[in-house]
Structures are given as structure tokens and as C-alpha cells.
Amino acid sequence: MNTPVSIKDAIHTRHSIRRFLPAPVAADTVREILDLAARAPSGTNVQPWKVYALAGPEKEALGRAITEKYLASGFEKTDFDYYPKEWVEPWLSRRRKVGADLYALLGIVKGDKERMTGQWIRNYRFFDAPVGLIFTIDRIFGSGMLLDYGMFLENLMLAARAFGLDTCPQAAFSDFQNTIRQTLGLPENERVICGMALGYAEPEAPENQLITERVPAREFTDFRGFAQ
């Protein structure tokens, strides 16, 4: 994807990327992006983020450990509920659409469990991005601090665009608290909230052609008191 020049471009050119080129990203670049991301506001400036930036064998070891665990016994029990236990409309249809659109681009037909699993476990290899990020938060924080964390994560993804880099935020990692704790040696007080792939997009890859829809502001905003 092209390097954007404005904040509007950064927002418009950020898409979740699920296939990356093998080109490495220097630690200094990752550090610069994280420093920019950390300009995000947070309540009383607590800056609740903690990041594990993984590359090379460290990233591969985590991917292997989670993939093995998933294939042997499925998801781990997690105390971080990112998704609801039961889905209702309109969220369910939106969720189904993005999955169906992604599989259609990849030519994966409904019921082809082998290919669906194959695509799903690519999450754990950070979609072969050269950098894998794991984000944790101190367990003392409740859901409020996740607002601050979200701002940090969006800053990170937009800052990455300024370097011609792309990302995919990944809740898939929050299902593997124990495996990540053991592999990375996380302290007990840290909870994994998500991961993120970071690298250079493979521009021609079918899965990277997915441009998701958005409900326009006029549909989700109740404008009141405006002159026009």
C-alpha cells in the first residue's frame, strides 16, 4: 500500500492486512511507531499499555506454541471476553459478512473445514508478518482503561501507515492467555488483550483486497440542535 501523506489518507489506507512480504522491519522503526502510538491520551495519563514486540525466532516460537495448542485442544479458557457469548442483530450480520467476504476472496467454500482452519491458524503466525506485537494490560484495570488502549492501538496502526507499513489487529491471541504467558514469561498481573501483525503488505494477495463497509455517520448519529 502507498505511504499516506495526511491523516485522512492514513485512515483511508489502513485496512486489515492478512498476507505480508518477508521484508524485515527494523527495531528502530518499530520503536518510533510505538513512541508515536504512545502519544495517545489516557485517563490521568496512566498509559496502561505494555507491548511485547516479537521478530524472528521469538515470533516463530510463539506462533508454533499457540498453533500446536489450538490443533491439540482448541481455544484456552480466557478471562477476557472480547466477543459476546451470544450474538444478536445487527452485529451478527456484520460479523458474518466480513467472514464470508474474506473466504470468498480466498476461494474457500462454506464447509471446507480444512481450508477454514488453515486460514484461521495463520492468525497465530501473525499472517507471516515480520513483526508480531502482543499487548497486555494490568489486571487491576477494569473496562474503562480499554478505551485508552484502543486509542493507543489505532494510533499505532495509523502511525505504521506513515512508514508504508500495514497491520492486522488480532483478538485471536486473547484466547491463549496461558500459552502466551508461558512462552513469553508474562507476569501474573498481565492479561493479554490482543495481538497485531506489522509489516509490508503483499499487494496482490487476494485476502488483502478486502475493503470492508461502514455504516455512515447519519445512520449511527442522532444530530440535535444544529442550524442545518
Ligand SMILES: Cc1cc2nc3c(=O)[nH]c(=O)nc-3n(C[C@H](O)[C@H](O)[C@H](O)COP(=O)(O)O)c2cc1C
Ligand atoms: C481489536 C480487534 C481484533 C481483531 N481481531 C482479528 C483477528 O483475530 N483476526 C483477523 O483476521 N482480524 C481481526 N480483526 C480485524 C477485523 O476483522 C477488521 O478490523 C474489520 O473487519 C474491519 O476491516 P478493516 O480493518 O480492514 O477496516 C480485529 C480487529 C480489531 C479492531
